[in-house]
Amino acid sequence: MTSVRNLPVDALVELALTDDRRAVGRLLTLVERNGPEATECAMMLHAHGTGSHVIGITGAPGAGKSTLVGEMVQQMVDGGSHPAVLAVDPSSPLTGGAILGDRVRMAGVTEAFIRSVATRGHAGGLALAIPGAVRVFDAVGYNPVVIETVGVGQVEVDVTAAADTTVVVVTPGMGDAVQANKAGLLEVADIFVVNKADRPGASDARRDLELMLDLSHMTGQEDASYRPPILMTNSLEGEGHSAVIDAIETHRRHLVDTGQLAKRRRRRIEFEIESRLSTVFEQRMIELKTDQRWVDIVDTTTAGTIAPPAASQQVANLLLH
Ligand SMILES: Nc1nc2c(ncn2[C@@H]2O[C@H](COP(=O)(O)OP(=O)(O)O)[C@@H](O)[C@H]2O)c(=O)[nH]1
Numbered sequence: 001m002t003s004v005r006n007l008p009v010d011a012l013v014e015l016a017l018t019d020d021r022r023a024v025g026r027l028l029t030l031v032e033r034n035g036p037e038a039t040e041c042a043m044m045l046h047a048h049g050t051g052s053h054v055i056g057i058t059g060a061p062g063a064g065k066s067t068l069v070g071e072m073v074q075q076m077v078d079g080g081s082h083p084a085v086l087a088v089d090p091s092s093p094l095t096g097g098a099i100l101g102d103r104v105r106m107a108g109v110t111e112a113f114i115r116s117v118a119t120r121g122h123a124g125g126l127a128l129a130i131p132g133a134v135r136v137f138d139a140v141g142y143n144p145v146v147i148e149t150v151g152v153g154q155v156e157v158d159v160t161a162a163a164d165t166t167v168v169v170v171t172p173g174m175g176d177a178v179q180a181n182k183a184g185l186l187e188v189a190d191i192f193v194v195n196k197a198d199r200p201g202a203s204d205a206r207r208d209l210e211l212m213l214d215l216s217h218m219t220g221q222e223d224a225s226y227r228p229p230i231l232m233t234n235s236l237e238g239e240g241h242s243a244v245i246d247a248i249e250t251h252r253r254h255l256v257d258t259g260q261l262a263k264r265r266r267r268r269i270e271f272e273i274e275s276r277l278s279t280v281f282e283q284r285m286i287e288l289k290t291d292q293r294w295v296d297i298v299d300t301t302t303a304g305t306i307a308p309p310a311a312s313q314q315v316a317n318l319l320l321h
């Protein structure tokens, strides 16, 4: 058995396109590293895009995202789909991945591809790692691609940029709905899930969300014909998940019918290009700082010979050439 580690990228891509799991796993590793091989891989995969639906699942740690995803993936597979999961878990990537992996293995699912990604250690961060991994899954033919991530700060923004449909998971009690609102999740949600519906306060959480949606004119939807549904699930008992899957399909069809799917995908590409450029410039900036020309510019500016805006212009010229 030859190791996929020794294969050149073109052979690896060819093998991955036959849904060889080791080859897919190796491609994901290369993409996460974001070296020259990642670029080569992206170029080769480009021609094989299948347009998979990308679903973002976001919410606070412990909300039950992994459990929910495990349950949903099981149902998707039972329904004949071939889903992939990208679990981005900054708090406990190993545990998070293991919980999801164990559940799915327990259920006997071999049709789904599950991958855990740590948030650290990627050049360019998740903004590049996520679209790269989605491209791999999409080309191989995994559909849908589910991205699980914690809904705080930049990570959440990244996942929203990558997803066609964003599902925000909240739990009963502790003013979760209010927290979600504060975190800006109301604006990015296409679907709300109140998970742990077995706990007291679930209907209060739903009511809070309904009220906030009534008050908010900023639900992120580009037309008034769509209002994010609020669904209840009990992931321990496996209740309510088919309604979530149906709501995701309804939203997908809405995106297609209104032309918003194309717009979202365009925005996704725009975001990736921007993220790549930022990464390139940050890298060049780091390199430039070890260069005598940088020292000279800072020296002349400090001496008062030129003003900082002019110095910035000189630096920009250096970076662009
Ligand atoms: N009571 C109850 N507990 C749940 C439910 N869904 C998940 N949990 C539990 O909540 C904890 C966190 O779940 P996990 O899926 O890891 O949350 P994540 O951090 O959002 O991915 C685990 O102990 C789950 O067993 C639910 O519907 N009801």
Ligand SMILES: [Mg+2]
Pocket: 065, 066, 067, 089, 096, 148
């Ligand atoms: Mg998790």
